[in-house]
Amino acid sequence: MQTFATSSIIAGIFTSTALTALSNNWVLAWLSLELNTLAILPVISKTKHPRAIEASTKYFLTQAVASCLLLSASTTNAWQTGTWDITQITNKPASALMFLALTMKAGTVPTHFWLPEVMQGSTLQTAMLISTWQKIAPTILMLSTSNFTPPNITLTLGLLSMTFGGWGGMNQTQLRKMMAYSSIANMGWTLVVLTSEPKTSMINIITYIVIVLPTMAMMILTSTKTLQNMSTSWTISPIASTTMALLLLSTAGLPPLTGFFPKLLILNELMTQSLTPTAILATMTSLLGLVFYLRTAYLTTLLSSPGSATSTSKWRAKLGKTKTMALVPTALTTSTALPTLIQ
Template sequence: MNRYIQIFLITNLMLGTFIVIFSTHWFSIWIGLELSTLAILPLLTSNQISRSNEATLKYFLVQAFSATLLLNGVLMNVWLTNNWNINLTNNPLPNFLILFSLITKLGLAPCHFWFPDVLSGLSFLNGLIISCWQKIAPLYLIITINSSFPNELILISGILSVLIGGWNGLNQTSIRKILAFSSISHLGWIISISFFNNNISLILFFLYIIITSLVFLLSYIMNTKSLSNLNNLTLSPNLIFLYIINILSLGGLPPLGGFINKIIPIYIFTNNFNYLFLLPFLIGSLLSLFFYLRIAFNTNLILFPQHSLSYLNWNTNFPSNFNYFISLLTSISLLSLILLPLFFSFI
C-alpha cells in the first residue's frame, strides 16, 4: 500500500475515535464509529496473510450489523426524547438496542463469536488495532452512559465474557486465538467494574492497552504463530524474557502490573458484598491463567534437548531502539503496581 494512503487511513482511524470521545450528539458519534470502520478495512487487507480478506469481510459484516442496530436505537431515542444528545430515555427498547450494538462492536459475550475468527486471520499489527484502538470508542460510550443501560445486562455480559474467554482459550494452540479470548476476558472485567466505578474502568482499560500492545508487538517481532513454534525461537534473550514477563502480567500474576486489573475489581466486589458475582470472575481468571502459563512455559522455560552450541543461534544484533521501546513500556506496566494505593483512592 502507498505510504501516503496508509497515513491518510490511519489519520481517519484516529479521527473517528476522537469524534466519538468528544461528541455529545448521537449522529456525530455514529459518524465517528463508521469513519473508524471504513478507515480500517483497507488496512486489514494490506497484509500478506491468506485469510485476511475473509477476516476483513467478517469484520465488515459484524460492524455493519452493529451500526444498523445502533442507528435504529438512536432514532427511537430521538423520537421519544426529541433531541440528539446522549441522554437516553427510560424506554428499555432503544436502550437495549444501543447496548447490544456496542457489546457486538466490542466482541463481548454473547456476541463474541466473530472476534476470534477475525483476529486469527489478521497480522499481529492489525490484530493490535482491532484489540485495542477499535475498542476505545464503544467502551467509552458504555462507561459514559452506563447509568441509562440495564445494569443487569452489563454485569451478565461481563460474567459471560470472563467465563467464555477463559474456557475457550484452554484448547487453543494459535497465539492469535489465545490473545482474542484473552481480550474478551479482560474486557469482561472492565465493563463489569463500570457497574460500580467509571474512573476505575478507564484506568484498567489503559493498563490493558499497554500490556496487550506489548504482547502483540513482541508476537509480531518473534513471529509466534502457535504454541508449537514457541520453543524454537532464535531471537534476543532479552525479548524472550520480556515476552514471558508480559504474558504473565496479562494473566494477572503478582507482583506484575497486570495484577492491578485483578486485585482492584476483586476489592470492589468484596467491598460491595457481591460475593456471588465474584465467584465466576475468579473461576474465569484461573482458567485464563492456565493458558498464559502454558505460553510462558512453552516459550523458553521448558526446552527440548539441544546441542551444547545451540546458543550460537541466538540473534544478538536485534535493533537496540526497539529493545529500549519495549523495555520502557514493560517498565511502565510493572511500575504501575507501585501506584496501587493511589488507584484505591478512586474507589
C-alpha cells in the same frame, strides 16, 4: 500515492476514535464509528491472502449490523425524548439495544464470534490494532451511557465473557486467537463494574491496552505466531523471550504484576456492592486465563534450554539488538512497575 493512502487511512482511524470520544450526540457518534470501520477495512484486507479478505468481510458485516442496531436504538430514543443527546436515555429497551450494539463492536459475549477469526486472518500488526485501539471508541460510549445501562445485563455479559474467554483460550495454539480470547475475557472484567464504578472499568481497559501493546510488539519483533514458535523464541533473543513471559503473566493478572492491579480494584468494588458470589465467579474464571498464559510462559522460558535449536529455520532469524533493547525497558515497566508509578 501509496504513502498518501496509508497516511489517510491511519489519520482516519485515529480521527474517528477522537471524534467518538468528543461527540455528545448519537448522530456524530454513529458517523465516527462508521468512519472507524471504513478506515480499518483496507488495513485488514491489505495482505494478499484469502484469509485476510475473509477477515475483512466478517469484520465489515459484524460492524455493519452493530451500527444498524445502534442507529435504530438511538432513533427510537430520540423519538421518545426529542433529543439525540448521549446523556439523555430514558427508553429502557433502546438503552439495552444500544449496549448490545456497543458490545458487538467491542467483541464481548454473546457477539464475540467474529473477533478470534478476524484477528487470526490479520497480520500481527493489524491484530494488535484491533485488540487495543479499536476497543477505545465503543468502550468510551459504554462508559458515557453507563448510568442508563441495566446492571443485570452488564453483570451477566461480563461473567459470560470471562468464562468463554478463558475456555476458548485454553484450546488455542495460535497466539492471535489466544490474544483474541484474552481480549474477550478482559472486556468481561470491564463490564462487570461498568454501571457501579465506571472509573474502575476505565482503569482496567487502559491497563490492558498498555500491557498488550508491548506484548504483541515483542511477538512482531520475534515473528512469533504459534506456541511452537514460543518454544524456540529463546534462540532468537533470550531477553525478549523473558520479557514476553512477564508480560503474558501480567496480562493474566498474576500478582504482584501490573495486570493484577485493576482486577483487585474490580473485586474490591464487587465486594463493596455486596456481590460476593459474582466476585467468587470472576476469580474462578480468571484461573482459566491463568492456565493458558502459564502454559505459554512455560513454553517461552522453561521448555527448551538456552543453547538448544529445535527449529530448522526459526533459529536462523536475526533480531536487531537495538530494537529489542529499546523495547525491553518499556515492556518491563508496564508489566511490573506500573502500579508503583501510578501511586
